[in-house]
Amino acid sequence: MPHTALIVGATGIVGQNLANRLVAEGWTVHGLARRTAALPATVLPVAADVLDIASLRPALASLRPSHVFFTTWSRRATETENCAVNSAMLRHVFAALPAPEALVHGSLVTGLKHYLGPFEAYAKGPLPQTPFRESMPRLDIENFYYAQEDALFEAAARYGFSWSIHRPHTIIGHAIGNVMNMGSTLAVYASICHETGRPFIFPGSPMQWNGLTDVTDARQLASQLHWAATSPAGRNQAFNIVNGDIFRWNWLWPQLAAWFGIPAAPYPGHATSLEDILAGDGPLWADIATRHGLREGALDRLASAWHTDADLGRPIECVTDMSKSRILGFTDYRATPDSFFDLFEMLRAERYIP
Numbered sequence: 001m002p003h004t005a006l007i008v009g010a011t012g013i014v015g016q017n018l019a020n021r022l023v024a025e026g027w028t029v030h031g032l033a034r035r036t037a038a039l040p041a042t043v044l045p046v047a048a049d050v051l052d053i054a055s056l057r058p059a060l061a062s063l064r065p066s067h068v069f070f071t072t073w074s075r076r077a078t079e080t081e082n083c084a085v086n087s088a089m090l091r092h093v094f095a096a097l098p099a100p101e102a103l104v105h106g107s108l109v110t111g112l113k114h115y116l117g118p119f120e121a122y123a124k125g126p127l128p129q130t131p132f133r134e135s136m137p138r139l140d141i142e143n144f145y146y147a148q149e150d151a152l153f154e155a156a157a158r159y160g161f162s163w164s165i166h167r168p169h170t171i172i173g174h175a176i177g178n179v180m181n182m183g184s185t186l187a188v189y190a191s192i193c194h195e196t197g198r199p200f201i202f203p204g205s206p207m208q209w210n211g212l213t214d215v216t217d218a219r220q221l222a223s224q225l226h227w228a229a230t231s232p233a234g235r236n237q238a239f240n241i242v243n244g245d246i247f248r249w250n251w252l253w254p255q256l257a258a259w260f261g262i263p264a265a266p267y268p269g270h271a272t273s274l275e276d277i278l279a280g281d282g283p284l285w286a287d288i289a290t291r292h293g294l295r296e297g298a299l300d301r302l303a304s305a306w307h308t309d310a311d312l313g314r315p316i317e318c319v320t321d322m323s324k325s326r327i328l329g330f331t332d333y334r335a336t337p338d339s340f341f342d343l344f345e346m347l348r349a350e351r352y353i354p
Helices: 013-024 053-060 078-097 146-158 180-197 208-211 218-230 249-259 274-278 282-292 305-312 323-328 337-348
Strands: 004-008 028-033 044-047 068-070 106-108 160-168 237-241
Touching: 004 013, 004 078, 013 218, 044 053, 044 323, 053 078, 068 078, 068 218, 106 146, 106 218, 146 160, 160 208, 160 218, 180 249, 180 274, 180 305, 180 337, 208 249, 218 237, 218 323, 237 323, 249 305, 249 337, 274 305
Parallel strands: 004 028, 004 068, 028 044, 068 106, 106 160, 160 237
Antiparallel strands: none
16 A cells, blocks of 8 residues: 655654655655755645644644654753653644544654763763663663653554654764754864864764764665564564664774865864864854855854764763664665765765865
8 A cells, every 4th residue: 555654854864864765665755844945846845833733733634644753853951841842742743633543653763862861961870881772771860762752652552553763873864954963064074174274183082982883874764764664573663773884983084084185183082072163163164155155154054063072972882783673674784984975975066065
C-alpha cells in the first residue's frame, strides 16, 4: 500500500534528509514546520506551531498519514521545562490528527543524551561505559528524551500503531539555520581560517582529540528511519544509529584541513572554545559573503559553535554500538570522511561557503 508520511520538523537537518529519502522511495510526504518556505517542491507544506494546538488542528485536519516522524525539539532554560515542552509536541500532534488510529508507525529521533544526560548535567557525574548500547538503563535524572519516549509509548498503546526510537550521535548533514550543525560550523571555521590565515585549531578536549568516536550522517539516519518504519524487525524497538566506522579526531582533522587547502594547526593539548574563536566574526563573515557572492551573510545562520564546543569538549570517549539493528537486518554504512566532504561540496556548490 502507498505510504504517506508526516514529518514533524521537516526543515531541520534530520527532517530534510528524511523527506528526500522518503520521496525517493515513492512516499507522499507532508512537512510540518513553523516556516515552510525552505521545503522542496516534492514535500507538501504544513505550516503550524506544534506547541499551539489551536493552530495545529486546522493544519492537520485533512491529513491521514500512515507514518509520523518526530525530528524536532525545542530548548528551554531548565530540563523540567524541556520535558514539558518537548513531550507536549508529540501529544499535540496525536491529539490534532483527525484519525490517529489510522497510523501504522510512529518514529522518534532523540540522541546520545539518552546515555550522557541532558544539557544541565551533560557528561557530568558517573559516566556510562562505552560503547553505548540500547540495553543500558535510563539515567536517574530528568531528561526530555525520556519524556518524549513516554509520550510516544502512550500514543502507540492508545491508537494501536508500532513505534521506533532512533539515537544518533552528532549528525552531519545539510540544513541551513539548524542550531546543532557541526559540519556547517566546521566548514565556516575552516573558510574563515583560509581567508584570514588564522590557525585551524581543533577546539575540543584531549579525550576527543585522542580517543575513539563516531558520528551520524543524516542520510544514514534517514535510511534507518525508513527501514524501521517499513520492516517488521524495526517495530517497537529503540536503535542506535551511527555511520558504522570509528575514528580519532587527530586522524580526521588534517583531512578536513586539506579539503580547504589549509594546514591543520598543532593541537594545543587543551580545549579551545570555538564559540570564543568565532565571537565577533559576524562582520567578517558578512564581508566574506559579499566578496564571494555567498547566499548567507549571517554567521549564526550557518554556525552553531556552542553545540560544536559541547560535542568536542566531552571528557568521555564516545563509541556507539550498532549490533542490534545490524542483527535485525539494517546493514547500511557511511564512511565518515565522505560525510564531511559531501557536505562541504554541497555547501560550496550552493554558495554557502567560498
